[in-house]
Amino acid sequence: MFNRRSFGKIMGVSAASTSLAAVPTVSRAATPTASGRESAATTSTAGWGHTSFGPLKQIHAGELNVGYAEAGPAHGPAVVLLHGWPHDIHSFVDVAPLLAARGYRVIVPYLRGHGTTRFLSDRTFRNAQQSVVALDIIALMDALKIEKAILAGFDWGSRTADIIAALRPERCRALVSVTGYLITNRERNEAPLPPQAEWAWWYQFYFATERGRLGLEANARDLARLVWRFNSPTWDFDEATFDRTAAAFDNPDHAAIVIHNYRWRLGLADGDPRYDRIENRLAAGPVIGVPTVTLDGERDPFTPAGDGSSYRDKFSGPYAHRTLKDIGHNVPQEAPEAFAEAVVEADRLARR
Numbered sequence: 488m489f490n491r492r493s494f495g496k497i498m499g500v501s502a503a504s505t506s507l508a509a510v511p512t513v514s515r516a517a518t519p520t521a522s523g524r525e526s527a528a529t530t531s532t533a534g535w536g537h538t539s540f541g542p543l544k545q546i547h548a549g550e551l552n553v554g555y556a557e558a559g560p561a562h563g564p565a566v567v568l569l570h571g572w573p574h575d576i577h578s579f580v581d582v583a584p585l586l587a588a589r590g591y592r593v594i595v596p597y598l599r600g601h602g603t604t605r606f607l608s609d610r611t612f613r614n615a616q617q618s619v620v621a622l623d624i625i626a627l628m629d630a631l632k633i634e635k636a637i638l639a640g641f642d643w644g645s646r647t648a649d650i651i652a653a654l655r656p657e658r659c660r661a662l663v664s665v666t667g668y669l670i671t672n673r674e675r676n677e678a679p680l681p682p683q684a685e686w687a688w689w690y691q692f693y694f695a696t697e698r699g700r701l702g703l704e705a706n707a708r709d710l711a712r713l714v715w716r717f718n719s720p721t722w723d724f725d726e727a728t729f730d731r732t733a734a735a736f737d738n739p740d741h742a743a744i745v746i747h748n749y750r751w752r753l754g755l756a757d758g759d760p761r762y763d764r765i766e767n768r769l770a771a772g773p774v775i776g777v778p779t780v781t782l783d784g785e786r787d788p789f790t791p792a793g794d795g796s797s798y799r800d801k802f803s804g805p806y807a808h809r810t811l812k813d814i815g816h817n818v819p820q821e822a823p824e825a826f827a828e829a830v831v832e833a834d835r836l837a838r839r
Contacts, residue, residue: 537580538731540595543603549626550611554603555596559587564660565633566830567624568595571642572745573711574817575601575735577728578641581823586830594636596627598643600744602735613740615748616758617671618765621650628658637837639830641665641782641818643748653773654765661778661833663826665818666790667798668781672770673754687788690714694749703745707736719815721786778805778836780829784814784821805836 540556750756795808
């Protein structure tokens with residue numbers, strides 16, 4: 488049985504593979520960037536037509552009863568897709584069928600504090616420090632008897648996937664990480680960013696206040712809509728698309744988890760001391776050695792313009808980078824074909 492007390496040991500066997508040769512390739516036009524690297528030409532997802540995953544599943548995993556969507560053959564190579572905030576599993580509603588059609592078993596869980604995922608005990612600390620979110624995904628993989636998976640995510644999901652790839656590489660076949668290397672060093676977070684970057688993080692500072700906590704509790708949907716529009720300026724989403732995700736914010740622990748996550752990152756809230764040793768390892772910036780594809784949205788306000796060189800030295804294994812033209816922060820929902828192709832490319836890197 489998975490024991491969270493043993494996480495220090497745990498963080499300190501391959502799924503079966505199928506050939507992709509017989510599966511059609513996801514189309515992706517490409518144009519060179521100024522540096523000569525490839526930039527995927529992508530378009531809005533309007534008109535894709537996928538609005539749901541069908542019936543969701545629930546499973547006890549660690550501290551949680553996790554809600555998740557599943558697609559594709561039960562014995563296909565596993566892919567775990569991880570969302571961020573203020574988003575949910577619907578960021579992958581168009582990615583999952585693309586990967587399922589290629590023979591992958593796709594798992595898309597609600598993170599703690601989102602959707603149908605619930606804590607098993609009312610007494611559990613509503614903790615959202617980076618290591619416990621990674622623990623949740625390892626516990627989910629254990630519960631589903633997935634020994635090894637391709638991990639792919641954005642925002643909180645990138646950070647979670649990065650952590651597992653860094654500290655549990657035997658559980659991560661390959662990695663797709665939007666915005667590259669996002670493992671948090673809280674001491675380094677004390678240093679100021681350039682003013683434009685600080686402005687993009689406005690809600691992080693709002694959530695540091697009691698007024699911000701009350702504001703999130705009272706106005707979760709309006710806050711999320713504002714963040715979507717700022718973070719993805721070229722994405723023409725409709726209200727039905729937003730409403731499908733906003734329903735995930737009705738989780739009774741949503742505000743507590745979101746507030747703790749952002750306050751913990753800034754050193755304004757304590758984590759669980761049981762995980763201090765793990766957090767110390769993460770603060771040291773461990774290099775990731777699994778095969779990796781990093782993605783940047785050209786219009787993402789948190790992504791420095793360029794070719795991924797700002798974090799390239801954090802990935803020591805087989806590696807590729809793509810900058811997605813005219814795409815913002817929510818890469819999988821704005822550019823599902825490019826995201827799915829990145830998963831397949833990461834899998835190819837793992838096969839070499």
